[in-house]
Amino acid sequence: MLQGSLLDLAEEVTVGPLGDTVERVPLSEGAWIDVRRGWIGGADLLFERLRDGVAWRAERRPMYERVVDVPRLLCHLGEGAPAPDPAVAEAHAALNAHYGPELGEPFATIGMCLYRDGRDSVAWHGDTIGRSRTEDTMVAIVSVGAARTLSLRPKAGGRTLRYDLGHGDLLVMGGSCQRTWDHAVLKTAKPCGPRISLQFRPRGVL
């Protein structure tokens, strides 16, 4: 709490412009990412509202012969579910206004992850359950709270890209990125604070 308020004295959450503030980075094989640093103003305040207001769930999943804890807390909002915060509704609308023409459809669902500390993580994967297994699409990730590293690497092998994302940053994975690249938030031994990511996806992309 104290650390959050020292880092960011904002008393309200604001959604900045997109337009030409977004930097596109072409990747191999028709994949690309867009990066917009500090898109959400007062992001530490939004972090606190989401941390305290969202119905976070701990999940367990079968893994080989065992059932293991998923190393992060989750909440998934299906199409039409109310946004967890007015600022999230505003960000959702702004993403649809900016990306709608290029994407050809709206972002429909919001997945949320809470990484409590450096032991929480998501392993290497592409979001390939659903249409994204065969079609180009976009997944937009908004990060609030402390920065964690999102790593990206081509499935075919090659150099890993790393983006430290937190404090209101936006990163959008587009084109073939889910099919041809993998991404991960790897565990870290470095002390780090909690981070929440919001993933906006079109219908049928998981």
Ligand SMILES: O=C(O)CCC(=O)C(=O)O
């Ligand atoms: O937290 C992130 O930035 C990535 C989350 C992710 O890759 C996923 O939920 O599919």
Ligand SMILES: [Fe+2]
């Ligand atoms: Fe993912």
